[in-house]
Amino acid sequence: xxxxxxxxxxxxxxxxxxxxxxxxxxxxxxxxxxxxxxxxxxxxxxxxxxxxxxxxxxxxxxxxxxxxxxxxxxxxxxxxxxx
Numbered sequence: 001x002x003x004x005x006x007x008x009x010x011x012x013x014x015x016x017x018x019x020x021x022x023x024x025x026x027x028x029x030x031x032x033x034x035x036x037x038x039x040x041x042x043x044x045x046x047x048x049x050x051x052x053x054x055x056x057x058x059x060x061x062x063x064x065x066x067x068x069x070x071x072x073x074x075x076x077x078x079x080x081x082x083x
Contacts, residue, residue, distance in 0.1 A: 018034050018059075019049070019050045019052055020032050020033065022044070037059060040069065041071070044066045045066070047061050049073065058076040059075055060073070062074050
């Protein structure tokens with residue numbers, strides 16, 4: 001999670017919205033920034049949405065497949081990673 005925060009600070013594209021961090025070859029979607037998380041099917045399962053503001057609510061796209069996209073976004077409890 002610390003690496004994601006560093007990435008967020010270095011590549012901050014806007015004051016609101018989400019940076020989409022693609023792990024491995026999960027690079028589908030509409031670029032690496034989105035204003036909302038209302039279309040999980042636009043992203044492959046396994047990508048992580050990192051808020052560009054100071055919020056601690058990260059999300060991971062789950063379900064579905066690489067072709068049809070993810071089924072939903074699920075909140076990651078980043079407080080567990082700080083321990």
